[in-house]
Amino acid sequence: MRQTGSLIRRLVLATLAATTLTAARAQDVTPADLYGPLFEAIQTGKVFPDGKTFVDAVPRRPVAEIMADYARDRPQGATALRAFVEARFIIPGDTPVPDGAQVAQGLPLKAHIAALWPVLTRPALEPVEGSSALALPSPYVVPGGRFREIYYWDTYFTMLGLKADGQDALVESMLENFEALITEHGHIPNGARTYYLSRSQPPFFALMVGLSERKDAVSRRTQLAAMQGEYAFWMKGAECVAATGACDHVVRMPDGALLNRYWDARDTPRDESWAEDVATASEAEGRPAAEVYRDLRSGAESGWDFSSRWFDDPQDIATLHTTEIVPVDLNSLLWTLERTIAAHCRALAERACVRDFDHRAGARKRAMNRYLWNASERRFGDWDRRTGRMTSSVSAAGLYPLFTGWANRSQARDTARQTEAVLIAPGGLRTTALTTGQQWDAPNGWAPLQWVAISGLDRYGHRATAETIGTRWLGTVDRVYRETGKMLEKYDVEQQRPGGGGEYPLQDGFGWTNGVTRVLLDRYPDVVSETAPTMP
Template sequence: MSHFTHKRLKGNFAVLLFWLFFVGAQGLVFGQYKPYQDLGPLFEDVQLSGLFPDSKTFPDCIPLAPPTQIAQAYQREKSLPGFDLKRFVMQYFKLPTEPTTHFKSDPKASVEEHIQALWPVLTRRPVPEQSSLLPLPHAYVVPGGRFREIYYWDSYFTMLGLQVSGQTELIQNMVDNFTHLIQTTGHIPNGNRSYYLSRSQPPFYALMLRVLAQEKGKSILKQYAPALQKEYDFWMAGSQELSAQNPAARRVVRMPNGVLLNRYWDDDPSPRPEAYKEDVAVAKASDRNPQQVYRHLRAAAESGWDFSSRWFGDGQGLETIETTDFIPLDLNALLYHLEMTLAEMAQLNGDKAEARAFMQKAKNRKQALLQYCWNAQEKFFYDYNWVKNRQSTAATLAAAFPLYFCMATKEQAAGVAQKLARDFLQTGGLRTTLVHTGQQWDAPNGWAPLQWISIQGLRAYRKNELADTITARWVHQNLAVFKETGKLTEKYNVEKAGQEGGGGEYPNQDGFGWTNGVLLRLLKDGTFKRK
């Protein structure tokens, strides 16, 4: 046995011993360390101190001893003369693991070559780590930057690019990872971190299965039917409790006509661990019940649109957030597709009664969405505020989702297309909303997933000229920033040519999973012509 092999075996044995001790001492399941619960006052003190510029850093740190031991040491030492919080944290924690890569973009490479070279850089392998990271059985692609873990809705758009790249097994691995999360946690969390377990994200799992089915055949749909049913059960949990007197439970809302629609939610009404200081500040500024504010903030994080005037009571300030009061267009369109997919799965399995039942659920949802969210005067779709019993006045790109899933009539699609062209289309693509609030899911920012949904939704109704225009402007924006910086970023300022996006709780990130995926797919589709 070589000296290197002997050292490696000793190292692995040491890790195993640590975990036996750690799990035994803490009574924890592997990967279930929850810093915001396990560290007690230490967690709150670190997060409110601003010790780390990014509030996500400390929840991602790796404890070097059992959390109870660290918490006890903190209680003993914090009142001692000369106590230094930073020194204490650095003694007991290892900073989040960063991938060891010296990747630099090749200035001579095309953007397609750049993305192909990035896939392995953004790919993570299952590695034992005594942190908040939930273990997954297979390799997966992360978005990049501060996002060190897999993210739910990001991954669908990343898969579009992996499909172009012929990375079928990596797509399979990611689908199987999400299936594993459904089976072990009951749903797909926001990301594979313990602090994300109380919420999900827009339910794109059914669309992921369709990507995989395109590569491996329709039998895939039969294989994953139980997991998709379990995800559906998560979104519909509480529906049996509803009545006219009790119209909402968790993510389900009973509308005045008796039909069930859904909202975004989070089961934990406390500050988000990864944005603790920021959430406490918003709650104080709001002069409202803090738990209510935290719930709305977390629900917006589940929506993926964190944050946007879409969720604000006054349309301008984060302190007026009221996310759970809205019936969101995108969520209900996605659940319509989920119900249609479950109907197809039942049909493939020969269960005609179940297929009819899900078809009826989908039909009811579609009719309710059109009833409550279509504005005939504006000729546009809007979210519906079920608490105030009226439509939102915030025009957003979520209006493209009913087109993407072919739920709209031809006349409705024409109205949406007209407003997108008139009010949303800018020099670099479609802006997310029509207002500037400083939040990242508002103007002037454009985002890859919403460009894709809008472009494909328009194509579904043969609005190809507008779809081509959006494609050209978005791709030009991506390429201009890439030429200038050598990077593809999370979001873009579509109101100014060649500008990256900004705003929100953290700086614009590069990498970037869904930007890479959508760009590669749009280039592959062939409607964009390079100058």
Template structure:
């Protein structure tokens, strides 16, 4: 197998011309606002993913020349100048009678994209190698989704594709200084949960990659998350860094822009209008929540609002919150850099990052661990208060190796009592219309919990979560012949398992990280009855 080199990717990035980072809103200005405001497309993401049929500057000039004319038809103008890149059914149709494991293995080629397929002058960010997309409306590579997809690629013995994706992420760091939320220009203002260290660790277990090659990119990613930390006074925040009253540093989510998300422009404008707050502040909070990957959840809403309005996003306050999972992932990044630096012979850097990790661990435990409840909670740095809603993010310190064994023991009891459902691990204790709340369950959170509890010796709880989740996925696959983005977890025995609901868009089929986690669990649990599950109906796959 060929060796995948981060240095080679860095050399290619350095030799390439400067990337075009203009977003659709930058390019099309008042045309963009008109299209999104008039909802020319039912899904706000459609226009920002369109392929322009001529040079963008020419399209904007044509719009300005025509838009005030009597009878101007905006929808017709867009149809004349743009080609919508809507997901189309591929030639793949799920096979009735096909086992779940074989179905997932057959989906990898369907969900794989190649750089040369990108339409020119659009919003796609170029990467050097093939990659796997989630599916449906998500036709680009996403940051944290990809780690969970890679787990399945490893189980399916698709090591080369997994390695290609790791090098793609290294390329993104070399080119843009960080990993964007997804490979679109309109995602460049933010990242997603930083799992690159976990990706490198996973890839190192397979042939063809050397983890030390990626040390420069790991350090660059850490530097990006810590921008603004130098000289930051206690009780203040800058970008993604919060300085606690005692001077220790933790991180929050952020976005470099304070305008509506381009892929959800009308939704964000509506939320800001209904909130009665400064629109720029609301937009920043919404964008920061998108960086968290939990878009959206009551986790990011003010806790002093009346309960009957908590489903609304008008009280969103994401940048006020220090999330436990983000800081656990950054702890993993710091301990990984420390270990790699020691291996590379740089003892000074190794000590520096070990000290960063220890300071972060101490701050997380001091601010986020509730010994009475036996769980980790997010922290509101502005109010200097621990948040009250228990979420599945509480398990991230176990996944990252940050928690003490006694905390893992207490957390296992808490999770089993308060978040474990017959269908798997609940996302939060709060039920709402937001997709990252009850009743939905997500593959990523199941894996984080299973891996975390297993690492701390709670194999029975890890196995219970795994078996319940496999049963959930298998039930929908058996009935509908597909895997989906999220699932509505059964809260009592004998309820019918269904795909999840809520959120800003319809339930998506595919689906990258569900495939990945499910495939990895099928490999780890060869006796589970999900292996015997077969599709009862055919389902056309949307690319």
């Protein structure tokens, strides 16, 4: 009786939340909040193979009516629950191709990428009540597959390819979407869904601004306001950080300097991976579940979800401690944000802003050199708050100081040597040196990290190493394309085949692979044959 009473109370609370939704900001409410016990029953029972399916579903009726139906009918078991949901929601599919669209087959690789842009482009969006989608005022490109919305850091690498293909208008419209998200929500979320609002992703917005053709004073002021808004989101914790502690995204280092970490504002299972997170927390002996959930969510904010980079035991995800790590990639990107804000202020003759952000960038660079560079091992890496030293993880994240340009020549030379010795594989750049079954570890290679490495190494004159990575990566992508007809989310760079691991099946589409491959085809034009492949 106690359990029944508890369920009834939760149903009443969920129904009340639904009826008052229009009086509150709908975007602040995730599907877990909104659908309460219905959501939990669906995710616990694994009604859909992918936990993201239900949270992306669009209700056919008002939320309050759906919850009243659930309180009345109380469907039991996966079959009954699925029938209940399908009668009341539009269930999304996993195809990257919208209804009625066709992807031409048998095209050369560059032409295939050009043909994919309209397939992956979506119109401006005004979501219906009860949907998890966020409003977007302009057209945008999605990655593909289960990733049906615009994603933050994916978009920068997609933009590279769009620029190469002359799609400047689409680049600008996606920038407009991100400016709108910052205005509406105070930051760019992980993706344009309510359940992603509690976190962001690696802050590439300043680099996206660098791709914009809008250079007039009005546009610069709009861009500056958006960048300052994003910066305020990442630095909000500076107001509450203790002398040697951490608050929100901000960490005070032992010498008093401020650096940043990944941090999700919630400490519950992720809506889109609820069952997986509950299982991981149950295996984390001696740790509060909320702590594990926060670290899982923060690992998702990093984009590296998941990697031994965040683990105490490289083979055990339950040992992750993302929020205790000060990452080299995040801080490198925030240095770029500070520098770009200063540059915009300089162009607009805002001298106090220039002084402020030049000072902030200088202080961050000094702190990164102290804590994120290991002089004895001659490498960049992440710093662990618990141990007071850099972690042992050797990863592609160590190339971000070259990519963003704050490394010195000696550091860049040592990084190039380590990359050649440890990270370069037959098919491109390894993500880490360890094979764990996690998707952000060996043997997988990812398009964004290839570009970070190639661009960074090339910036410091290590062009041969950059070319080795670029040409091997192109060879892998082309080989898999000729075998499958697809552009994939990730690749096995050891065997030059489709990648694996992670929480979900391999996705095709695929936004950032298209973007990076397209720009590399121009950089290394003699690697891939222009002849059309024979499709399987």
